[in-house]
Amino acid sequence: MKKIKIVLAKPGLDGHDQGAKVVARALMDAGFEVIYTGLRQTPEAIARIALDEDADVIALSSMAGSHLPICKKLKPLLEQAGLADKLWVIGGNLPAQDHDALRALGFKGIFPSSSKLDDIINYIRTNAP
Amino acid sequence: MKPKDLPEKELRPVVNESGIEVKPLYTAADVEASGGAGMIGLPGEYPFARGIHPTMYRKQPWTMRQYTGFGNAADTNQRFHYLIANGQTGLNVAFDLPTQCGMDSDDPQAEGEVGRVGMAVDTLRDFEIAFEGVDLERITVSLTINGAAAILIAMYLAMAEKRGYDLTKLRGTAQNDILKEFVGRGTWVYPVEPSIRLVGDTIEYCAKHAPKYSPVSVCGYHIRESGADPAQEMAYAFCIAKAYADDVIRRGLPVDEFAGRLSFNFNCFGNLFEQVAKFRAGRSLWAKIMKEQYHAAKPGSMWLRMIAGGGGGGLTFEQPELNIVRGAYYALICALSGTQTMALCCFDEAYTIPSEYAQRISLRTMQMLIEEMGLTDTVDPLGGSYYVETLTNQMRARMEAIMAEVDAQGGIVKLIAEGAIQAKVSAQAYRHQRDVDAGTFRKVGVNCYRTEDKTPEMEFHPYKDEDARAQVQALDKVRAERDAARVQAALARVQADARSGANLMPAIMDAVKAYASVGEITNELVGVFGRFREPVRF
Numbered sequence: 001m002k003k004i005k006i007v008l009a010k011p012g013l014d015g016h017d018q019g020a021k022v023v024a025r026a027l028m029d030a031g032f033e034v035i036y037t038g039l040r041q042t043p044e045a046i047a048r049i050a051l052d053e054d055a056d057v058i059a060l061s062s063m064a065g066s067h068l069p070i071c072k073k074l075k076p077l078l079e080q081a082g083l084a085d086k087l088w089v090i091g092g093n094l095p096a097q098d099h100d101a102l103r104a105l106g107f108k109g110i111f112p113s114s115s116k117l118d119d120i121i122n123y124i125r126t127n128a129p
Numbered sequence: 130m131k132p133k134d135l136p137e138k139e140l141r142p143v144v145n146e147s148g149i150e151v152k153p154l155y156t157a158a159d160v161e162a163s164g165g166a167g168m169i170g171l172p173g174e175y176p177f178a179r180g181i182h183p184t185m186y187r188k189q190p191w192t193m194r195q196y197t198g199f200g201n202a203a204d205t206n207q208r209f210h211y212l213i214a215n216g217q218t219g220l221n222v223a224f225d226l227p228t229q230c231g232m233d234s235d236d237p238q239a240e241g242e243v244g245r246v247g248m249a250v251d252t253l254r255d256f257e258i259a260f261e262g263v264d265l266e267r268i269t270v271s272l273t274i275n276g277a278a279a280i281l282i283a284m285y286l287a288m289a290e291k292r293g294y295d296l297t298k299l300r301g302t303a304q305n306d307i308l309k310e311f312v313g314r315g316t317w318v319y320p321v322e323p324s325i326r327l328v329g330d331t332i333e334y335c336a337k338h339a340p341k342y343s344p345v346s347v348c349g350y351h352i353r354e355s356g357a358d359p360a361q362e363m364a365y366a367f368c369i370a371k372a373y374a375d376d377v378i379r380r381g382l383p384v385d386e387f388a389g390r391l392s393f394n395f396n397c398f399g400n401l402f403e404q405v406a407k408f409r410a411g412r413s414l415w416a417k418i419m420k421e422q423y424h425a426a427k428p429g430s431m432w433l434r435m436i437a438g439g440g441g442g443g444l445t446f447e448q449p450e451l452n453i454v455r456g457a458y459y460a461l462i463c464a465l466s467g468t469q470t471m472a473l474c475c476f477d478e479a480y481t482i483p484s485e486y487a488q489r490i491s492l493r494t495m496q497m498l499i500e501e502m503g504l505t506d507t508v509d510p511l512g513g514s515y516y517v518e519t520l521t522n523q524m525r526a527r528m529e530a531i532m533a534e535v536d537a538q539g540g541i542v543k544l545i546a547e548g549a550i551q552a553k554v555s556a557q558a559y560r561h562q563r564d565v566d567a568g569t570f571r572k573v574g575v576n577c578y579r580t581e582d583k584t585p586e587m588e589f590h591p592y593k594d595e596d597a598r599a600q601v602q603a604l605d606k607v608r609a610e611r612d613a614a615r616v617q618a619a620l621a622r623v624q625a626d627a628r629s630g631a632n633l634m635p636a637i638m639d640a641v642k643a644y645a646s647v648g649e650i651t652n653e654l655v656g657v658f659g660r661f662r663e664p665v666r667f
Binding site (some may be wrong): 012013014015016017019021022025036037038039040042064066068069070093094095097112113114116117118125 | 224227229230232238239240241242245246310313314315316354355356369445446479480481555556558559562563566575587592659663664
């Protein structure tokens with residue numbers, strides 16, 4: 001069976017990558033293929049990498065509060081790249097009051113601080129296209 | 130009961146985070162077996178394990194310096210005055226991410242980030258506004274800035290000079306520890322080698338022109354947050370500090386002319402005794418390194434002067450009000466450890482920019498230790514404890530072993546440039562998270578003693594897009610009003626000095642005084658140095 005392929009990105013200028021790297025390792029240990037982009041990815045770069053890599057899952061990690069403006073910019077770019085049917089997930093410092101807005105922007109999996117690694121893994125296994 | 134009489138085999142084994150086995154009882158024999166009492170000494174005397182000053186807090190309590198900054202300079206100035214009015218004795222400035230990454234507020238990449246996690250700074254004008262009404266002799270200022278540190282140090286010195294302060298007497302600190310940014314925190318701009326040169330330029334320049342200013346605060350803090358254990362935290366910080374010292378010494382500056390202004394920044398969460406031992410061990414190890422390896426003669430060159438506190442990695446999203454209690458224990462650890470300056474993460478910090486209310490609680494926490502708990506009466510109150518002295522010896526040995534391992538592998542600069550330190554600590558962070566998820570590493574409120582009861586509502590810090598627009602308009606206004614020819618000439622000199630290898634600080638000082646912006650100066654340097662390419666290893 002083909003491995004589920006995940007592009008995990010750090011969008012914007014936020015440099016807090018401990019969480020993203022921990023999640024990347026957990027996803028690899030769970031048998032997924034993970035492409036971690038490193039820091040400071042623009043929405044354009046994330047859409048391009050996801051397309052080039054033929055990702056099944058586009059995952060973002062955001063700790064510095066700019067998740068909504070970033071997801072607003074990323075949504076049309078992912079759609080234009082033909083990635084609307086892929087699974088979009090986001091984790092990090094995401095206040096509960098923003099979750100509906102994130103869902104409306106197409107980010108179905110939302111994993112705020114305190115999420116468990118196994119919950120993230122199970123969600124992706126169940127929901128990846 | 131003698132130790133040999135204890136039924137030790139029946140007791141649960143305890144190993145601290147630094148990998149040291151913890152016994153149920155310690156005696157003088159353990160101190161002896163761990164290396165003896167030779168490194169204890171007296172406070173104010175080499176090797177300074179017990180404190181860098183003879184009377185420590187009895188003479189003057191630690192400086193209280195909560196990390197603060199958001200929106201524009203006027204917003205931040207208001208919070209500064211609030212904290213000073215509430216008894217804070219220093220300032221610790223948070224900058225927004227565009228500033229930290231060397232971008233102006235109108236840079237396309239800055240969209241959505243201007244003024245969000247700190248104060249937006251574009252030109253000297255922002256510094257003039259931010260520190261309005263702050264007495265810079267009474268209140269020392271620490272700038273938490275790294276990638277853009279040379280520019281912001283220049284802005285601070287230029288602002289102080291403009292207000293009539295004598296730079297030879299001006300105190301203050303910049304974080305300016307770029308090597309740790311490559312390991313954790315991530316606000317790098319240039320590749321590793323020119324980044325170290327810029328740190329060296331600031332140290333050399335300040336030694337000559339602002340000799341009381343601390344141009345670098347070497348951070349174990351963020352390396353710990355990235356997954357390092359407490360012994361690694363301090364050992365890696367010392368390796369990094371040595372890399373900066375080596376760069377400055379290669380320029381011909383004698384060690385005693387700059388080492389006294391090197392300072393440090395450490396974390397404090399975790400096991401109380403391990404933390405106290407870490408600080409005491411680190412103090413004596415740094416003194417030993419400066420004396421034996423660098424042949425420093427002045428005691429001040431051997432002092433491990435530090436800010437300690439924070440503790441972000443120990444605070445929890447769950448039951449956030451428990452972070453008030455954790456913060457109090459962390460403050461106690463720092464006070465027992467003889468730090469010069471203290472800052473605490475606020476209880477709401479896992480959620481948002483701290484509110485005034487949360488900041489005040491952190492401040493009162495420190496003030497309670499001073500006013501009610503007797504933490505400033507006696508120096509190094511845990512000194513002489515069999516346990517603490519044994520652990521101090523063991524922690525020092527662990528740190529020395531880690532430093533030797535780094536050297537054997539080619540040195541800290543190489544290991545960071547390749548991403549090897551990053552990969553090592555990130556692997557540890559993953560194992561730690563697995564242990565927390567499995568409940569084998571206990572966190573109250575997270576994997577034990579959870580509650581379904583409602584916790585207090587968080588007050589979220591507002592972010593207003595119109596503030597970002599106002600910041601861009603203010604930048605446009607400065608650009609329109611400044612002397613364009615003077616700016617162009619100053620920027621050309623920055624580029625020329627970057628190429629020639631001259632110390633960049635005089636040119637950067639000229640540029641900031643001409644109101645050149647953070648982004649403009651950074652772009653000149655990027656044109657010569659290029660940008661760092663992150664080795665993605667984890």
